[in-house]
Amino acid sequence: MALQFQGRRLSPVRVLIVAAAIAALVAGGLAYWHRANDSAAAADADQWFGAYVDATSTPFYDIGASAAPEQRVVLGFVVADPEDDCAPSWGGYYSMDEAAEVFDLDRRAARVNAAGGQIVVSTGGLLNDELATACKDPAATAAAYRAVLDRYQSTTLDLDIEGDDLSDAEAGQRRVEAVLQLQQDTDFQLWLTLPAATFGLAPEGVAEVQRMLDAGVRIDGVNLMTMNFGQTRESGQSMATASIQAAQTAHQQLDELYQAKGQKLGERSLWRKIGVTPMIGQNDLLGEVFSLEDAVELNRFALAQGVGRVSFWSANRDAGCGETYPDLNRVSNNCSGVAQDTGQFASLLSAGLGQQTPAVAPSLESSGEKAPVETAIADDPDASPYPIWNAQFAYVKGDRTVWRKNVYEAKWWNQNSAPDAPAGKDQPQPWSLVGPVLPGDKPAAVLEAPAGLYPSWSPEKVYTKDDRVLFEGRVVQAKWWNTAQSPEAALQGSTDSSWMVLDNATVRKLIDKKPAKTPSAPSKASATSPAAEN
Missing domain, CATH: 2.10.10.20 (Carbohydrate-binding module superfamily 5/12)
Known part of the structure; x- marks a missing residue:
């Protein structure tokens, strides 16, 4: 007789348990896969530090001497030229050519780039018209953006949109069109710098981001101006805590905006698209002071969350005001209003952000290599x-x-x-x-003064301090009483000469100021009048 084995039948409850276990394993695997992809995507995105520099504030800030290698310098602000809506200018005061001449911006930017840093061009700001606001032609606006990026070899465009620029929806649409045109043929990073409160982005800021996403603009990050919180900051809340709260809320807002476009970004990838920019020291609102302790706390948060960017306003202010500053509650363009060492905020906020630890150079003794020979560099x-x-x-x-x-x-x-x-x-x-020395540099042409601007130098005359004469086409000015002392030594660069040579800019002002003489026919009376002889 053949034996038959009757298998045990699984109960529905057991089937459900097994299915749930399998689903949990699959979900866990997918979650791990998403987290791994998210971490990889975040690692591929830049994390960087770059202080804002008010480029036109005097005394002009020396970006070349202050920027550390591998850091960025955010130069603000490029705005519409008051005399040409579609032309870029620095603060409405200087064209790019004028900035190169007045405060050597081309040369100083080249020094930053040569040292391994990067120039970030920031447009807009609070006080002037952003290019897309003033210029009604998106193609011309795109050309202006491109011209500034090319001029300073910049790969990052920072659109600082606030005040009237942010509330102007038509300008916002033109800005979108200009950026889209620029992204078609130019490889650059795009950051939107927008006002923030503890509740994150204001509705106008959300609308600006949404316009960009709706049009297909590739946004590398949204930089939050975590400053001047006003009534949105709770009593006793530190500026760092308020900044962190603003960043966390903006993180949620960005998540919703991207999901609405069918893009699900991981948590760490979203943090890479967030930037924070406090105003160091005394803010524009009384009672709001971003301290050194706030800088340490915000830096720790940025490192822990993987925030994509940390900046601050501004490098010009990263110094103590000194004992002679009368009122620390009054905001200064040149100091922070808190007790600090020069550059201390930059040091605290940048710690560990996107910088490689320099390798220890082997000693010549241990490596057996010969000391390098100084390279001869000939100047032309x-x-x-x-x-x-x-x-x-x-x-x-x-x-x-x-x-x-x-x-x-x-x-x-x-x-x-x-x-x-x-x-x-x-x-x-x-x-x-x-x-x-930049490509295309040439010696500055000497401005030759026209005959008659001043009398020619004479070895027989006595000159006193501040007397001016012409000598070999140059205007020279007496430094003290002298006679029979040729200005030739001054032209050769001697500081011991009794004369000093006036520079081109001063001579140009003197020429422009000198009224032109209009010759006229002498009257009949002038030939015999005693006044004609005086």
Whole structure:
């Protein structure tokens, strides 16, 4: 007789348990896969630090001397030229050519790039018209954005949209069209800098982001101006805590905006699209002070969450105000209003953000390598904007010279001090590095004064302090009483001469100020009148 085995039948409850277990395993695997992809995507995105610099604020900030390698410098603000709505200008005061001439922006930007840093161009700001607001032609606006990025070799465009610019929906649509055109043929990162409160982005800011996403603009990040919170900050809440709350809420807002477009970004990927920008020290609102302790706390949060960007307003203010500053509650463009070391906020906020730890260089003794030989670099007078440095010349404060393909400016009187000579510890260096000689640089043409602007120099005359004469086409001014002392030495750069040579800018003002003489026919009376002889 054959035996038959009757299998046990699974109950419906057991089937459900097994199915739930399998579903849990699948869900867990998918969640792990999504987290892994999210982490990988976040790792591919930049995380960076870059302080804002008010480019046109005086004294002009030396970006080349202050930016650390691998950091970015956010230059603000490019706005519409008041005389040409579609032309970019710095703060409405300087064209790009004028900025190069007045405060050497081209050369200083080139120095940042050469040191491994990056220039970020920021447009808009609170006080002037962003280009898309003033310019009614999106193509011309795109061309203006492109011109500024190209000029400073920048790969990041920061659209700082606030105030009237943010509430102007028509300008916002033109801005979208301009950015879309620019993204078609230019590879760059796009950041939107928008006002924030503890509740995150205001409705106008949300609308600006949504316009961009609806049009298909690729946004690399949204930078929150975490400052001037006003009544949205709870009593006793620190500025760092308020900034963190703003970032967390904006994170949720971005998540909803992207999901509405059918894009599900992971949590860490979304954090990479968030930037935070506090105003260091005393804010514009009384009682709001972003302290050094706030900087430490915000930096820790940024590192823990993987925030994509940290900036602050502004590098010009990253210094103590000093004992002579009368009122620390009054906001200054040149100091923070809190007790600090110069550059301390930049150091605290940037710690660990997007910077590689420098490798320890092997010692020459252990490596067996020979010490490098100093490379000879020949300067070309015909391709240098200033005279080549000469050990025999005496230089005074403000004098510029070219040495080994770089431009230097004298801090004080010096002679026979090579501009790139290393200074010992605690020893002052009489030169400051401005930046490299740029392609296309040529010697500045000497402005020759027209005959008759001043009398010609005469060895027989006595001159007193501030007397001006013409000598070999140049205007020279007496520094003290002298006679029979030729201005030739002054033209050769001597500081011991009794004369000083006026620069081109001063001579141009004198020429423009001098009224033109209109010849007229002499009257009959003029030939015999006694007044004609006086």
